[in-house]
Amino acid sequence: MSVLDLFRLDGKVALVTGGNRGIGKAIATALAEAGASVAIAGRDEVRNREAVTELTGLGGAVISTRTDVTRRPDLIAMRDQVTERLGPIDILINNAGIGIHGESLTIDDDGWDRVMATNLDAVWKASQVIGESMVERGTGSIVNVGSMSGMIINRPQWHAPYAVSKAGVHHLTRSLAAEWAPRSVRVNAIAPGYTKTEISDIDLPEYRHYWIDEVPMQRYAQASEIAPAALYLASQASSFVTGEVLVIDGGYTLW
Numbered sequence: 001m002s003v004l005d006l007f008r009l010d011g012k013v014a015l016v017t018g019g020n021r022g023i024g025k026a027i028a029t030a031l032a033e034a035g036a037s038v039a040i041a042g043r044d045e046v047r048n049r050e051a052v053t054e055l056t057g058l059g060g061a062v063i064s065t066r067t068d069v070t071r072r073p074d075l076i077a078m079r080d081q082v083t084e085r086l087g088p089i090d091i092l093i094n095n096a097g098i099g100i101h102g103e104s105l106t107i108d109d110d111g112w113d114r115v116m117a118t119n120l121d122a123v124w125k126a127s128q129v130i131g132e133s134m135v136e137r138g139t140g141s142i143v144n145v146g147s148m149s150g151m152i153i154n155r156p157q158w159h160a161p162y163a164v165s166k167a168g169v170h171h172l173t174r175s176l177a178a179e180w181a182p183r184s185v186r187v188n189a190i191a192p193g194y195t196k197t198e199i200s201d202i203d204l205p206e207y208r209h210y211w212i213d214e215v216p217m218q219r220y221a222q223a224s225e226i227a228p229a230a231l232y233l234a235s236q237a238s239s240f241v242t243g244e245v246l247v248i249d250g251g252y253t254l255w
């Protein structure tokens, strides 16, 4: 077996939350190219369908489920649909996320709650709902999408709820990794830096100094540069890695 075979996912079933655009779609593409059958979960059915069309033919079967990750009944229905149509889920990518910017004194309870519900609570709930069958089967790999914002304080925009949610994702990753390691379920995270997607306004000239010039590599990432790390953590290439938070930030957190 060559080392590259360890990255192959032939016969595996992968589920990517928020897989219909941005980083999630790039990860779903990478997993499909590696041979997995892929399910995309998101709320927007049009974007879900477009992503399925784009990914079909790359690897195994590709399907989507209309899912709001903040709702446990949706997550249970998502698990059941994917299991019925593709088979038991081997890989869970908890990627769905939202961000809000604002000074802390201006953010109301609804803002805090929405960010926590999507970015942290949903990772907990999806890990429980999907992780249960992984633990029972004694196999599985969960990759959570955290952020360098869970490690540092970004400038110049403030976003305390987002940063706290991502720090929570990193520690939830370590907690579940320790608990489920004896059951052969690995739990890891990636922590991207500034990445060009719909969620991030990284092209705004007023942010250039902070978001580009201050990055040691002096640029932002494309989503396609984040995806290979998720493939590594999802696959047997990382068979002895668990509880790790892999930073992909062009060096930003070095300062």
Ligand code: NDP
Pocket: 017, 018, 019, 020, 021, 022, 023, 024, 041, 042, 043, 044, 045, 047, 067, 068, 069, 070, 095, 096, 097, 098, 099, 118, 145, 146, 147, 148, 191, 192, 193, 194, 195, 196, 197, 198, 199, 200
């Ligand atoms: P996008 O806004 O481009 O995509 C977000 C995805 O999440 C969409 O597919 C959206 O689908 C889905 N989503 C959001 N809320 C829900 C929900 N309640 N239920 C189901 N799906 C949901 O964001 P990015 O690709 O930029 O971000 C992806 C992840 O990467 C996030 O966790 C983000 O925090 C993280 N990240 C991003 C960085 C960046 O610079 N872009 C840097 C570091 C981390 P739909 O609307 O159809 O539900």
